[in-house]
Amino acid sequence: MNTISIQQEPFDISAVQEEMRQSNPAIGAVVTFIGQMRDINAGEQVTAMTLEHYPGMTEKALGKILAEADERWDLMGMRVIHRVGELKPMDPIVLVAIASAHRGEAFQACEFVIDYLKTRAPFWKKEQTADGERWVDARDGDKEAEKRWS
Amino acid sequence: MIQVLFFAHLREQVQTEMLELEANPGLANVAAIIELLQQRGDAWASAFSDERSVMMAVNRELADLETPIKDNDEVAFFPPVTGG
Numbered sequence: 055m056n057t058i059s060i061q062q063e064p065f066d067i068s069a070v071q072e073e074m075r076q077s078n079p080a081i082g083a084v085v086t087f088i089g090q091m092r093d094i095n096a097g098e099q100v101t102a103m104t105l106e107h108y109p110g111m112t113e114k115a116l117g118k119i120l121a122e123a124d125e126r127w128d129l130m131g132m133r134v135i136h137r138v139g140e141l142k143p144m145d146p147i148v149l150v151a152i153a154s155a156h157r158g159e160a161f162q163a164c165e166f167v168i169d170y171l172k173t174r175a176p177f178w179k180k181e182q183t184a185d186g187e188r189w190v191d192a193r194d195g196d197k198e199a200e201k202r203w204s
Numbered sequence: 205m206i207q208v209l210f211f212a213h214l215r216e217q218v219q220t221e222m223l224e225l226e227a228n229p230g231l232a233n234v235a236a237i238i239e240l241l242q243q244r245g246d247a248w249a250s251a252f253s254d255e256r257s258v259m260m261a262v263n264r265e266l267a268d269l270e271t272p273i274k275d276n277d278e279v280a281f282f283p284p285v286t287g288g
Contacts, residue, residue: 089288105287106211106212107287108209108211108261108264108280108282110264111261111264111265111280114264114265115264115265115266118265136287136288147287147288148287148288168288171287171288172285172286172287172288173284173285174266174285175285175287175288176211176261176280176282176285176287177285177286177287177288178211178212178213178282178283178285178286178287179286179287180212189212189213189283189286190286191284191286192283192284192285192286
């Protein structure tokens with residue numbers, strides 16, 4: 055079972071891990087990725103961030119990414135939680151959790167999902183710095199990471 | 205009608221969240237819609253001047269310039285995404 059949640063509220067990482075871990079006795083591995091907000095970006099101190107998204111497409115795009123992961127690897131459940139709205143440094147932004155029988159698939163699928171989320175899921179970050187507000191630019195590194203999976 | 209949505213920095217540049225276009229044979233694909241939008245003014249022409257800085261979706265799926273358009277489609281334009 056795969057679940058996707060786009061939400062304003064913080065998420066409970068341990069609760070998700072426990073739920074996944076206990077969902078099926080055939081699970082031998084659970085891999086999680088947490089992306090969190092940093093207080094510095096492109097050389098400037100960031101005090102706050104707003105996360106915008108495209109309601110309707112966000113869920114669809116993430117669903118497509120998870121479906122592709124399921125096709126590529128033998129998995130036993132996937133969870134993606136992504137926050138939107140106002141965030142502060144050290145706030146977790148995204149959680150990707152993958153369960154499988156063995157760790158190889160879980161590690162690979164987890165990296166694949168976040169690499170594709172960063173280039174295909176319609177979210178945009180706006181940062182608050184001492185100099186005012188600015189939109190975050192997409193990173194070349196993320197485009198390169200996506201290509202690895204072609 | 206074709207719904208056209210704008211997000212993030214692109215929305216701020218063109219100062220428009222959403223507009224509607226009348227479907228017609230001349231608006232056959234996303235490229236045709238962009239051409240039409242660029243004629244709305246300088247901010248529009250500028251926003252769509254660099255192909256690499258605009259991503260597009262049709263009916264909530266990533267699309268490209270060649271993606272065909274039909275009546276009642278939802279089209280969206282936005283900067284390269286920065287989630288995660």
